[in-house]
Amino acid sequence: MRRSLVDVVGEEHVLTDSRTAGYSVDWTGRYRGLTPAVVRPRDTAQVAAVLALCATAAMPVVPQGGNTGLVGGGVPRSGELVLSLERLDRLGPVDRDATQVTAEAGVTLQRLADAHPDLDFGVAIASRHSATVGGAIATNAGGLRVLRYGPMRAQIRGIETVLSDGTVLSHLSGLVKDNTGYDYPSLLAGSEGTLAVVTKARLRLVPRPRDPVVALLGLPGLADLHSLAVRAVREIPGLVSAEFFTSTGLDVLLRHTDLTPPLSVPTDAYLLLEVSDAGAMEALAELAGDLPAAVASGAAERARLWAYRERHPEAAGFLAPPLKLDVSVPAARWVELATRIGDVVAAVDTGARVITFGHVADGNVHVNIAPGAEADGRHQDAVFGFVADLGGSISAEHGIGALKAAWLPLSRTAAERALFARIRAAFDPAGILNPSVLPR
Ligand SMILES: Cc1cc2nc3c(=O)[nH]c(=O)nc-3n(C[C@H](O)[C@H](O)[C@H](O)COP(=O)(O)OP(=O)(O)OC[C@H]3O[C@@H](n4cnc5c(N)ncnc54)[C@H](O)[C@@H]3O)c2cc1C
Structure with missing residues (x-):
């Protein structure tokens, strides 16, 4: 098998030595494994040849992009x-006329954002310098601008x-309108x-906000x-992001990074809003009223304020290898979720520290746990039990991966899971693609 793989991609791109280590552990350090080889094809034809070899040998395969996934699905x-x-x-x-670009699977989201001075990529996530087009499609990445541009699927x-064969x-x-049968890219x-390996995508770009x-x-x-965020979505034209974090995560970041307190007065909760043009300043000021606030219009100042939110995924990791549970609930249940989740975790692990942050306008809370007891x-x-009782989803954006596989029945019925299995068998008849991810 090794010889055949080498014939396809070249000796230096079939790794079997200590260089496989970095590909075998996830970003959190919580999920790790061993691999017989890391294979690094250069183009679609090589991907096809490698998969055909693996199918014949019944060798299971994990596709991997930037390895920033948070549910143990890429290792x-x-x-x-x-x-x-x-x-x-x-x-x-x-393509300026179509406002689109074609990118191979390994292109990072940051490269898409930098592709043209007047155009931007709609999906922005804190891991965008490493996360790839293939990984972002495979996870349907969400992130900081879903309320304006939708998740990866919409791009x-x-x-x-x-x-797999x-x-x-x-x-x-790149057709915007194309009703010629099943929309399998959406699947x-x-x-x-678990279905196929993405090698290329045609993606939409969006106008880059001027100021x-x-x-x-x-x-x-x-x-x-939450009330203020809901008002912002309703009342502020050009709202691009509505993100939250709390003093719990901020205090950890202030202790472990070079960040300094963002506002002159400390508060319990923080709402970060981005609007696409300065014309919305008046609406923003009216919304803020007398609240402690910092406002930034220059690029460096904007980045400085964003850092408080974008560095939150690191926060729990300063305390312990974190459990990263990202969940969503209907808007009407968001406050209940966000305010009670600490007690829900404390009931099973009194020593756990819980840091919440995320995409408030999407009903999404990232629940980051530094466990005090065995995970x-x-x-x-x-x-997940609490979220299911609130009518929510056990995965808002990171996916099911290996981390949540056992809890999928909380969000999906037996009939739905049976359909998933039939779809999977149709795409992957060899049954070799990411077998630990999503129960079969
Ligand atoms: C600091 C930080 C912040 C993050 N913020 C967000 C956020 O706001 N929103 C969000 O949605 N996610 C977020 N993530 C999670 C992660 O960045 C995304 O899930 C991202 O889309 C993964 O891309 P990747 O290239 O790193 O994929 P990987 O981690 O390499 O893989 C992820 C999954 O996709 C599969 N896969 C990878 N490439 C392919 C391919 N070409 N074809 C088929 N399957 C493939 C893998 O098998 C695996 O199951 C964050 C992660 C970090 C570390």
Whole structure:
């Protein structure tokens, strides 16, 4: 098998030595495994040839992009071969008429954002310097601007993908309107590497805001914060982001990083709003009223305010290898979720520290837990059970991966899971793609 793989991608791109280590552990350090080889193809034809070899040998495969996923879905937990898409990194010219670009799977989201001075990429996540097009499609990444531009699925205008038997499907026309049968690119968004390997995508770009403004507001609690965020979505034209964090996470960041307190008065809860143009300043000022606030219009100042929110994914990691549970609930239940989640975790682990932050306008809370007791599933049981009772989802954006596989029945019925299995068998007849992810 090794010889055949080397024939396809070259000796230096079949790694079997200590260089496989970095591909075998996830960003949090919580999920790790062993792999017989990391294979790094350079183009679609090589991906197809590698998959055909693996299908014949019944060798399970984990596709991997930037390895920033947070649910243990991109690492070889059961001895799978790692198929790294990092060398598929060609970015085509920007089509200004269509406001689209074609990118290979290994292109980072930051490169898409930098592709043209007047155009931006709609999906922004804190991991964008490493996260790739293929990984973002496979996880249907959400992030900081979903309320304005939608998640990764909404950016796809075409896709090229390889099935487990080596069949290449290419549908990269970029047509905005194209009702010619099943929209399988949409199915691949959120498929977590279980259906096919994405090799290329045609993606929409959005106008780059000319003079965006960022405001950070301090509030006495999460109920007030939610009401204000809901008003902002309703009343502020050009609202791009509505993000929150609390003093718990901020205090950890202030202790462990070079960040200094953002406002002159400390508060319990913080709402960060970004609007696409300075014309919305008046509406923003009216919304803020007398609240403690910092407002930024220059690029450096905007980045400074964003850092308080964007560095929150690191916070729990300063305390322990974190459990990262990202959940969503209907808008009417958000305050209940955000205010009670600490007690819900404390009921099963009194020593746990819980840091919450996230995308308040999407009903999404990232529940980051630095466990005090063994992470034996008790935290997931408590958090996911609570979220299910509130009518929510156990995965807002990171996916199911290996972390949440056992709890999928809380969000999906038996009939839905049976349909998932049939879809999976149709795409991956060899049954080799990411076997630990999403129960079969
Ligand atoms: C600091 C930080 C902040 C983050 N913030 C957010 C956020 O706000 N919103 C959000 O949604 N996520 C966020 N994430 C999670 C993560 O960055 C996203 O899930 C991202 O889309 C993963 O991309 P990747 O290239 O790193 O994929 P990987 O981690 O390499 O893989 C993720 C999954 O996709 C599959 N996969 C990868 N490439 C392919 C491919 N070409 N074809 C088929 N399957 C593939 C893998 O098998 C795996 O199941 C954050 C992560 C970090 C570390």
